[in-house]
């Protein structure tokens with residue numbers, strides 16, 4: 001359908017052709033002389049309006065009610081100019097074939113249903129306008145991500161999902177455990193299997209074939225090993241956080257894009273983050289026009305012009321110290337008190353981008369070292385590190401990044417100070433022993449980018465199958 005309607009004249013250029021469409025019936029209107037079927041195949045937001053008169057082959061299936069909302073059908077007909085105001089062309093059907101009928105209990109009827117309701121129908125929600133559009137924009141963002149990095153000479157690296165390291169040091173990891181089938185039946189059904197035990201207790205720490213292992217929280221440390229060999233690299237894959245937080249911005253499983261630049265400092269890192277974000281936003285505006293118009297009308301009024309500004313205007317940059325000054329001077333009362341050294345809460349981040357800078361993305365740099373991870377490069381003041389967060393309106397932190405500590409002795413001291421086990425980072429320290437280089441990178445939460453680009457308020461609606469505390473059904 002996108003093929004037909006996406007042409008230069010929304011299909012008018014193909015009037016007179018005999019065409020076939022396959023898709024799912026969105027709505028069905030029976031009138032005295034003709035029946036209108038709106039068919040959607042997911043290739044675009046718009047439906048193909050199919051007009052059937054009683055002489056069309058297969059019409060009896062429409063008449064008898066066998067073809068109903070939700071059914072899958074195959075139609076063949078002639079493309080004609082439409083009298084209707086909503087579309088330029090429609091299909092005058094010669095033949096309709098029912099492919100799969102739809103039970104009357106089909107829950108996605110024409111009336112608008114809430115997104116909360118649709119979260120309980122994750123298997124059927126892609127058949128709605130909103131979720132179809134989100135899926136296509138997510139796909140476009142993913143394509144644009146690879147395109148941006150490939151065009152700029154980055155090499156895509158697959159970082160492992162199972163790892164022994166805790167990159168962020170926040171202890172928010174899921175543990176990997178090996179299930180031992182307790183019986184023949186259990187072998188057939190892993191749910192009945194039992195975890196490794198020691199003295200009758202589950203031994204979570206020894207469970208990846210005798211060693212502790214976790215689901216990765218970030219591919220950064222692995223990316224660093226490749227950046228210090230291939231220069232610029234990036235990862236794009238799933239990451240996991242055992243954060244028991246029920247917010248509209250957190251998932252237990254989310255996708256992260258992590259570029260790592262060799263022979264680069266924090267300024268190069270911020271420039272890369274800015275160029276990347278502007279590129280993917282521009283790509284979506286140029287290539288997902290119909291879906292973006294839909295979001296602009298139904299999900300977030302004015303999103304197109306706001307994204308245009310993001311793609312064109314410079315981002316604001318300020319230091320953490322200046323951001324704290326700004327918050328202290330704000331007339332607003334915050335729930336979490338502000339003082340130098342505190343971590344910025346989402347209310348602070350939102351105030352900065354939404355109110356202080358009027359919706360412009362803001363990069364905050366040089367955070368206190370005590371609220372940041374061990375690998376960040378110490379600044380000369382001895383108090384701050386070369387870290388940066390990129391904040392955008394509504395979503396808050398979209399990107400977190402830093403210049404990495406490339407000096408062996410500084411890194412070893414920092415690991416000691418933070419009481420982290422130096423031995424387990426032997427390979428990471430080796431990168432500083434053999435041909436160390438200044439390098440920097442960042443991580444962007446892909447679902448937060450989808451939220452930002454589409455306007456969907458809840459991160460659960462930015463990923464096909466959201467994993468949050470208590471939800472991993474299928």
Ligand code: 4AD
Nearest residue numbers: 218220250251254258398399400401441442443445
């Ligand atoms: O700021 P974070 O924790 O940074 C890192 O993991 C670094 N190792 C990245 C790097 O420098 N290579 O996470 C990066 C981004 C955040 O800015 C946020 O967009 C997203 O990942 N993120 C989440 N997205 C959804 N759900 C969660 N629970 C998230 N936690 C982080």
Ligand code: MG
Nearest residue numbers: 389397399400
């Ligand atoms: Mg962060």
